Amino acid sequence: MTAPDPSATAPARPAGPPAIEAVDLTRRYDLDGVSVEALRGVSLRIGQGEFAAIVGPSGSGKSTLMHLLGCLDRPTSGVLRINGVEMSGLSDTRLAELRNQTIGFVFQSFHLLARTTALDNVALPLVYRGVGRAERRERARTALESVGLGHRMGHRPSQMSGGEQQRVAIARALVGEPKVLLADEPTGNLDTRNGTEVMAILDRLNAERGVAVVLVTHEPEVAAHARRQIHVRDGLIELDTGAAEGRP
Secondary structure, eight states, rough: OOOOTTTSSSOOOSSOOEEEEEEEEEEEEEEEEEEEEEEEEEEEEEEEEEEEEOOOTTTHHHHHHHHHHHHHHSSSSEEEEEETTEEEOOOOHHHHHHHHHHHEEEEOOOOOOOOSSSHHHHHHHHTTTTTOOHHHHHHHHHHHHHHHHHHTTOGGGGSHHHHHHHHHHHHHHHHHOOEEEESSSSTTTTHHHHHHHHHHOOOOOOOOOOOOOEEEEEEEHHHHTEEEEEEEEEEEEEEEETTHHHOO
């Protein structure tokens, strides 16, 4: 899987507050009466338009961190701000609204509706926003064309390859024009060729649209696409190649 040239000039970042700012995040779980600390005080800042990879082995806490940064879970303690908005005081309903409006998600498992066409899968987030049918279908069509699937709009997931399904998932993540795209092991279920195509799309979206991309992976060749790598082990950041500008 070919990574971009690290000497290339980084795209200009949009102005504004950090896309993500985390201060001393912890997350503890109670498992059969035993307290397990998955994160032990993580602080980081992801700038607008940045491309960062969170890297670590299984059990390191990287997926827990991604769930917190994506507002899919709440921290046990600490502060999290998305585009300058603090999450701790938000109701579950308001948190879901902000997540839908601000963050796009791509997962290792594509999470597509099996009986639904690519077009309607991509349009689904806009249904929750109350966008009218004609507009959401047009926006979904544009999103699918942007990932090279304009010819597959009427196909269901079972009629597409794994790489095509992941591209549908990327289009779905982009249809709401998010500020942040969180990708959790996006190449994990793909062969090398399809994985390379998916990473090329993420590279292009970051460079051309200024979408902040946060990539979670355990694969060094995938992490190499990011301009910054945040290495997590035992619930702590052990190395941050952007620490000078990335720590609060």
